[in-house]
Amino acid sequence: NAGVTQTPKFQVLKTGQSMTLQCAQDMNHEYMSWYRQDPGMGLRLIHYSVGAGITDQGEVPNGYNVSRSTTEDFPLRLLSAAPSQTSVYFCASRVASGTYEQYFGPGTRLTVT
């Protein structure tokens, strides 16, 4: 049981490039989400999904796309990277009801130059 996995661990992009951050979970959790963590700002929700085929925006969705074709996977796409997207990105998942505890992945540190 690997929990929540994320790839890559580190990434450097040039302004304007696109890329996809991968997130997968093997706990059959319905809910998945993406956060970005910036110094002094805590974690801010980018996008979330309550099940396969259903996604919605969080606090800071601009510049990011998501899709959820399977329960396990929830990739985050950066369409045209900007320096303001330099951050650490965390994926999280949880069951739809019950303890409401979120399980976090190890994070992806992204630098946009």
Add this chain to the structure above:
Amino acid sequence: AQSVSQHNHHVILSEAASLELGCNYSYGGTVNLFWYVQYPGQHLQLLLKYFSGDPLVKGIKGFEAEFIKSKFSFNLRKPSVQWSDTAEYFCAVNAASGTYKYIFGTGTRLKVLA
């Protein structure tokens, strides 16, 4: 709109000192409350949570938190910190009425001196 405030951004303590980290939230309804910890270079882990019942909840590693509804607070405490408690601590709120969204505080960086 929901919000979470953590007033202590950086805390430095010596080993064996007592710890209290403040967390206040803004929301008019029933909430679920959490403290997460992030050790250096690691991902966030749940420290403790409150849903209902006894307002004093105990978590892992000797941490506890008290929910005071009248003050909209959920402060984290530990009687005697250790060097290994050096980490960043995040308070989070989730509305109990079914919305998925969590709101996180800005975090408190704790450094414990050996």
